[in-house]
Amino acid sequence: MNRRHFLLTSSLASHAAFGQSSGDRSGTAMIGVGNRGAYVMQGVLEDPRARVAALCDIKADRLDKAATTAARDNPQTYKDWRPILDRKDIDAVFIATPPHLHAEMAIAALKAGKHVYCEKPIAITAETVRDVVRAAKASNKVFMVGQQLRSFRQITQAIAKIRQGEIGEILALKAQRNGARDLDHNGPSADWYFDVNKSGGYLIEMSVHNLDLCNWAAGMYPVRAAGFGGTMLYKNDPPGRTIMDGYQLTFEYSNGATLSFSQLLYHPSGLPAGAQYVNVYGSKGAVDLMGTKNFYPLEQGAAPRQLAPEQEEPRHAHVTAFYDCVTKGAPNPADIKVGASGALTAILGHEAIRRGKVMAWKELGVDL
């Protein structure tokens, strides 16, 4: 039996087993029901193929609030996530805890035979990304990362056009994710966000989405990165802070194309240059991939045109895609390669800045 046949049959076997332990609906556990976990749980509750069977959080107020929201499904609540994995009626686990906890939880869930929806970043170090990759490859269950741009129809269609050569050969990308202020110092995530060993910092925690979009558009991973950054405005604020408040990076792709990426947390909202964008430059013209999806031809006098039409993006399309994978074996729009390459691109940039050198992708030591 070749590997492809084995993967196909084992994956079908896993879909056939769906529902046997939990009636008609996939027993789902939510680990971490803060801001994102509570939002994604709405999508689980709205999906007729799922039921919320377990909730876990170390904060009692969040657990209570989630239990009230999910009362229809009467979920059992937990302060410790581990016993959840022993439950036979749980098919799927959603992980929306702070980033430094994702790898351990995702690996344990995969080993326990659960389908996993893991928030981004899948991990915050190259070593732990590698461990998640190994666990996902060894499992016949679905592993999806919460990089939900991968389920946006307009972006998917625009990128398909780029792949078909509509903008020519990819020459360069320019992207940024600036913001007008720091994350709330007294907000509900302040207990982990400002610690680089828990969040990874803005680059790894937040810009995974933007960097993944760049890689997706380019159809390549970067081969190396260099950059600089630090804490310029919020020095030791909040006290003990170990994350940067601004950095600028250059990545190089395998065909020589470059990506210039920056994130500054002191970009006044009135400043004319937009705070967030992803521009993709091809040999025929450039696309504004995050905004209008307009293509601006290089040819003089040629009018801009939209690469893909605006359309309604269902709020929980990514959760729907997850249950499509679990129940029907549908193609996974954000599989382990998407999760790992997104996280690794951010980690590559972070390490280049931290070590003060041009950092090569190969040095990360992860096979995708």
Ligand SMILES: NC(=O)c1ccc[n+]([C@@H]2O[C@H](COP(=O)([O-])OP(=O)(O)OC[C@H]3O[C@@H](n4cnc5c(N)ncnc54)[C@H](O)[C@@H]3O)[C@@H](O)[C@H]2O)c1
């Ligand atoms: N896909 C997206 O667009 C998106 C958006 C926001 C956040 N996120 C991601 O979601 C994750 C959570 O972010 P958030 O904004 O919800 O943060 P949050 O602080 O609001 O929520 C995290 C929750 O995890 C809980 N938690 C911490 N340790 C735990 C443990 N050991 N067991 C169980 N629960 C534990 C916390 O008590 C908290 O309720 C992060 O990885 C973040 O990057 C993704």
